[in-house]
Amino acid sequence: MLFNSYTFLFVFLPLCLAGFWLASRSAGRAARGWLVFMSIVFYVWWEPVYLLLLAASIAMNYTGARVLARARAASPARSGPVLAALVVANLLLLGYFKYLDFGISIVNLVAGTAMPLHHLVLPLAISFYTLLQIAFLCDIHDGKVVDLDLGNYLLFVTFFPHMIAGPIIHHSEMMPQFRALAGRRPPAAIVARGTYLFSIGLFKKVCLADTLARASDAGFARADTLDITGGWLTALAYTLQLYFDFSGYSDMAIGLAMMFGIVFPLNFDSPYRACDIRDFWRRWHMTLSRFLRDYVYVTLGGNREGALRTYRNLFLTFVVGGIWHGAGWPFVIWGAMHGAALCVHRAWSERGLRLPAPLGWLATFLFVMLALVMFRSPTVDVAVAVYRAMLDVGSFDAGALGAWRIDAAGSPVLGWLNLADRPGLGGGGWPFVAACLALCVFGRNSNTLARNFEPTLARGLACVLLFGLSVVAIETESRFIYFQF
Amino acid sequence: MPDHSNIPRGAATRRFFGVIVAGLFAVLALGASVVAVDPYLHYDSPRIEGFNRWKTRFFYGQYDSKARLVHAVRPRHLVIGSSTAAGSLRPDHPLFNGEPAFNYALAGSTPHLQGMALAHALEGGTVRSVIIGVDLFSYNAFMDQRAFRQFELAVEQGGGWRGHWRRWRRELETSIAEALGYEAVADALGTVRDQGRPGAGGIYRDIRADGYWQNPRPAGMAQLPLFTTIERQYLSGGWFPEPERRYALDDGRGRSTPDELGAMLERASAAGVDVTIAIMPFHARFAEAMHEAGLWDDFDELKRRIVALAAEPRFARSGLRVWDFSGYHALSMDAVKGATRDTPWFEDSIHPTEATGDRLLLRMRGGAAAEGRGPADFGRLLDAAHLDAGLAAAVAQRAQYQAQHPADVEQVRLIARQTAAWREGARGAPAD
Secondary structure, eight states: OTSSSSSIIIIIHHHHHHHHHHHHHHHSSHHHHHHHHHHHHHHTTOHHHHEEEEEEHHHHHHHHHHHHHHHHHHHHHHHHHHHHHHHHHHHHHHHHHHHHHHHHHHHHHHHOOOOOOOOOOOOOHHHHHHHHEEEEEEEEHHHHHHHOOOHHHHHHHHHHHOOOOOOOOOHHHHHHHHHHTTTTOOOHHHHHHHHHHHHHHHIIIIIIIIIHHHHHHHHHHHHGOOOOHHHHHHHHHHHHHHHHHHHHHHHHHOOOOOHTTOOOOOSSOOGGGGHHHHHHHHHHHHHHHIIIIIIIIITTTTTTOOHHHHHHHHHHHHHHHHHHHHSHHHHHHHHHHHEEEEHHHOOOOHHTTOOOOOHHHHHHHHHHHHHHHHHHOSSHHHHHHHHHHHHGGGGGGGTHHOOOOOOTTHHHHHHOGGGGGSOOOTSSHHHHHHHHHHHHHHOOOHHHHTTTOOOOHHHHHHHHHHHHHHHHHHOOOOOOOOOOO | OOOOSSSSSTTTHHHHHHHHHHHHHHHHHHHHHHHOOOSOOSSOEEEEETTTTTTGGGGGGGHHHHHHHHHHOOOOOOEEEHHHHHHSOOTTOOGGOOOOOOEOTTTTHHHHHHHHHHHHHHHTSSSOEEEEETTTTTTTTOOOOGGGGHHHHHHHOHHHHHHHHHHHHHHHHHHHHHHHHHHHHHHHHHHHTTTTSSTTTTTOOEOOSSSSSEOOOOOTTOOOHHHHHHHHHHHHHSSOOOOTTOOOOSSSSOOBBBHHHHHHHHHHHTTTOOOOOOOOOOOHHHHHHHHHTTTTHHHHHHHHHHHHHHGGGGGGGTTTEEEESSSSSSSTTOOOOOSSSTTTBBSSSSBBBBHHHHHHHHHHHGGGGTTSSSSSSSSOOOOOOHHHHHHHHHHHHHHHHHHHHHHHHHHHHHHHHHHHHHHHHOOOOOOO
8 A cells, every 4th residue: 555545544544543543542452453453454455365475474584583593592602503594594594585586687697597587576565575684683683682572573564564674673762662652542643743844745756756756767768869958857867756755655654653653763864965975864764864873884804804894895885775675686786886986985985085065065966966867777788778878969959948848747746836837947847746746855854844833723724735735736646666675 | 842831721712613614514515416417327316407417517426327327238239449439439329229228439539448348347247239430539549548547547457355445435535526526516507507508518418327429409500510529639649649640550669559459359269249330430631631631541440450450269159240430421411511410421520420420330230230320431350351441442532532523622621721821820829
């Protein structure tokens, strides 16, 4: 089920909230049980068969967690092989569904064989729940886990606001909150803040990201025919689309969790304001960055084994991050680009060099945008075609920017704005993209808005307006980009 | 992690939620209003004169509407095709003998989609005969079918319990979307506004529960602009997929529209359904436009491929007949003079009227009773023996039309020149 679907907004969510509010009156585990039940409904809504896989994964990991905890209690040294076996089992499961075809294609390429691809459908959320559980197992091994309650574990893995695309939560943040669910209703003030954040997220996804998607999808679909203006605007539109899509999703997830009295970690903090690439990763998909730091970079040795190994670890961490996003060369290259950029930044910083902030911002933003062209492209060839268009100075036409338009057919937002018919705005495409860029760079982000939230009449009206506009503007068949990972 | 301690409690929060609840009620009230208007015949809401009697904005929701309505009708006779059949072949024609019939023709559809519609209708198990309307535009192998993804989902079949689950899930989502979605809200408002405006809704004013597009247009409505608009769209390439705007029966990458027709015939044959193919009529002005666009040879080729298909032994038992109503005959050569509606046979260059559709049905289904009740040159059975003679005759008939209607021919050529100049410039829309 999608957060931006009518079924979610008008059937699932009201039912889930009503049931939770009734169940949370009881002192027992009814509220938690209700949330687990509804989270499973949320998950199977898409494809019931995947529930078997999810159940198997949870059963394996929970049983493994108990065995691991016992082994560690007996002797910390003995828990190492158990952990290794469990991590390998998780990676095999993920690898089978996500990376089998990629592996076969590499073998075919290298060995000149023609093994057929399997074209397996990627089970929903498998990357996220596998990651979550691997981290949980690692922390048991390190003695950082105290709560092995089955109910809490089930909710930890399946809680619907985070399950499909994060934020990637940590058990130490969640378990105490799940334990506190019994016998209390969340304060209305927190629910109000969650409602506010959810409305902002819904608006970002439906009204901004889905409108930008029209431009970027069209551009990438005909990458071979783009001129320099089309190339740059396509890349920029996708850069903004991804931000509004994923940060909108995160706002909705965080807002939804608040409606149940649960607080999630932040996932975005105006990443397009970053003035260097390290700062960017502190602001972009923050919970993934945290996971990669704690469970990949540190595991590889972090910065404890000399400068060269630090660079190697940094680079490999981001290659792993790229591969986690998807099985394909564009993701590997995207991860490698970021890994390399972080290495360059580290070397640069260690020499005490620093760019002036505006220049640093420009360099960072341009790099992120260029890397996202690779991230978005289905094949490396498509990315190369877009890069070629972006460098094709000979195709420059002074009138092209004004004539560039986003296909407005059936688009409520573009229909309302009617930019194409406003004098001085040309085709209306670039002003929309420019406004979105300005919003990213200069606007107050949703964290700030939520932090300063007060339940005033004006904010209530803002919620209604954002929600109402978004509900009418929902386009069916619009998925969140991060669902595919 | 945000700190919640700074949020004021009490009255302020209550006011905040008061606004939220009021807003939610406003959204629900909007949805209820759209359900009452029911612009796409989704909710079976009553039709009220002056409020929602005419579903003038049915077009956007027609695919879903027809997919939903077909099984309610449980048709014995079916019409498949594109817009040229949707508004001309009426299911309540007497020659259907009062048996339930349904017009499942879909605007802008390709034979692939029409095949899906046929399969969906056959699923009900009641269909005994089908008329497949064929026109050149629909048989472009470059037509982008992804735009019709919603229809594919609407008519998805099989899949066991998972298939049922997917259909139920989709029906729930669609039911809410058609009450609150942008298009639905806009079309509901438009529907109410159009009730008092004669001629609103373009050339089709309503969709009936039997899938037929109705057009009770007021007399005296100017007709020539409808013709020139269609011709301009066609010649400017507006109907062909961007960016190349190409036309071909085979796209060179494995897609062949005649093969898709073959698959449709095979499906019908397997179900024991009687099939009649009708190559739909268009006005002679449009024939000129097709010549100007260089597509007449493709049209001849399409007919050859259809005749070859029909002659295949696998269809020998299905009673397959191919009728050709295209080209030059008394109806298509009827003059279009301009100021007011003056040919009763076409709504515009390519869409036959109900009167033409009635004659077409009479010709195909009327048997001996049809003799002498329509122009003798309207419609002929097409088979391998008569195909080439028919194609050759069209050359002579065209010369005759050009001699009789030089002004019409010159107007179409002028449009062709204008649109060619626009295509070369590729800026803005061609002026009407």
